[in-house]
Amino acid sequence: MGYEEITFEKGTIFLVTGGAGFIGSNLCEALLKRGHKVRCLDDLSNGKQENVALFLDKPEYTFIQGDIRELPICMKACENVDYVLHQAAWGSVPRSIELPLLYEEINIKGTLNMMEAARENQVKKFVYASSSSVYGDEPNLPKKEGVEGNLLSPYAITKRVNEEYGRIYTRLYGLDTYGLRYFNVFGKRQDPDGAYAAVIPKFIRQLLHNERPTINGDGKQSRDFTYIENVIEANLKACKASHEAAGEAYNIAFGGREYLVDLYFELCEALDKKVEPIYGPERTGDIRHSNADIGKAERLLGYEPEWSFKRGITEAIQWYKNNL
Numbered sequence: 001m002g003y004e005e006i007t008f009e010k011g012t013i014f015l016v017t018g019g020a021g022f023i024g025s026n027l028c029e030a031l032l033k034r035g036h037k038v039r040c041l042d043d044l045s046n047g048k049q050e051n052v053a054l055f056l057d058k059p060e061y062t063f064i065q066g067d068i069r070e071l072p073i074c075m076k077a078c079e080n081v082d083y084v085l086h087q088a089a090w091g092s093v094p095r096s097i098e099l100p101l102l103y104e105e106i107n108i109k110g111t112l113n114m115m116e117a118a119r120e121n122q123v124k125k126f127v128y129a130s131s132s133s134v135y136g137d138e139p140n141l142p143k144k145e146g147v148e149g150n151l152l153s154p155y156a157i158t159k160r161v162n163e164e165y166g167r168i169y170t171r172l173y174g175l176d177t178y179g180l181r182y183f184n185v186f187g188k189r190q191d192p193d194g195a196y197a198a199v200i201p202k203f204i205r206q207l208l209h210n211e212r213p214t215i216n217g218d219g220k221q222s223r224d225f226t227y228i229e230n231v232i233e234a235n236l237k238a239c240k241a242s243h244e245a246a247g248e249a250y251n252i253a254f255g256g257r258e259y260l261v262d263l264y265f266e267l268c269e270a271l272d273k274k275v276e277p278i279y280g281p282e283r284t285g286d287i288r289h290s291n292a293d294i295g296k297a298e299r300l301l302g303y304e305p306e307w308s309f310k311r312g313i314t315e316a317i318q319w320y321k322n323n324l
């Protein structure tokens with residue numbers, strides 16, 4: 001079962017932080033389609049006004065432009081909210097290596113503010129974005145919750161600290177928190193531009209514009225690329241999860257493994273391009289292989305991802321062809 005059968009009471013209010021970004025805007029869209037009230041909080045630092053404009057004509061949608069570093073804004077945003085889906089953060093491992101202090105402020109302090117505001121407003125569930133980067137240099141595959149290595153970047157530290165606060169907020173204050181360790185999410189509206197763009201939209205844009213993409217390293221690194229629909233399912237199922245499952249973090253992936261170089265040539269084929277990539281230096285702070293054991297989310301959240309990499313990439317490519 002995906003998420004089609006999950007229902008919430010009429011009048012349920014969801015707060016999506018980071019709702020002007022890639023994952024957040026897809027969550028807003030899925031919730032609005034199901035008739036729920038959605039409040040989006042975003043400072044538009046990395047998100048896009050156009051991802052807000054998409055929904056502004058819907059009476060169930062409200063947009064608050066604000067910064068999660070400011071507690072009063074978080075408090076106001078959480079008023080009367082049933083579920084918080086907290087996605088706001090600065091992403092990108094390399095950028096966090098350049099800006100560790102900013103990452104601490106936004107990703108750690110901002111998330112703590114959101115948890116505090118959710119607790120104060122007696123929110124039912126606080127579901128938040130963590131990341132596969134918390135596995136650091138742990139070499140064993142598949143990655144399993146509880147077997148983490150040394151962290152490799154400030155970004156990974158921020159996500160790990162979020163998880164510790166999540167655990168504490170459940171234990172000490174009774175706020176049901178669920179950390180979702182996303183593994184390389186992809187899908188429509190993921191930003192293909194800029195130095196810190198994710199690899200799938202970046203390669204697609206470059207190939208569509210007849211540019212030569214650069215693969216960092218030898219291309220033999222692997223990832224558990226996860227289609228956005230699976231992430232939506234995980235968020236909705238976490239909202240329905242038991243109190244016993246709270247205070248924990250869960251791998252959210254498909255459970256597959258794609259090598260970067262294979263992904264590259266698959267994209268070339270799908271886009272009908274014959275372009276040899278440039279092989280550049282490896283990126284500092286990068287994990288070599290990443291592939292998830294999703295058993296914990298299956299058991300405790302009822303997560304059953306329906307979108308394989310192949311199925312997802314076909315949809316994503318079609319979207320970029322129509323929208324780039």
Ligand SMILES: NC(=O)c1ccc[n+]([C@@H]2O[C@H](COP(=O)([O-])OP(=O)(O)OC[C@H]3O[C@@H](n4cnc5c(N)ncnc54)[C@H](O)[C@@H]3O)[C@@H](O)[C@H]2O)c1
Nearest residue numbers: 018020021022023043045046047067068088089129182185
């Ligand atoms: N995309 C992935 O593959 C992936 C993987 C692992 C974890 N994550 C996590 O998932 C979440 C969403 O990621 P995304 O890919 O949609 O990123 P994104 O950059 O597209 O979206 C993040 C949003 O948060 C907003 N934001 C940033 N700082 C803010 C602040 N101080 N106050 C309010 N809003 C702020 C941005 O403007 C943006 O719209 C993030 O927490 C990210 O770390 C993403």
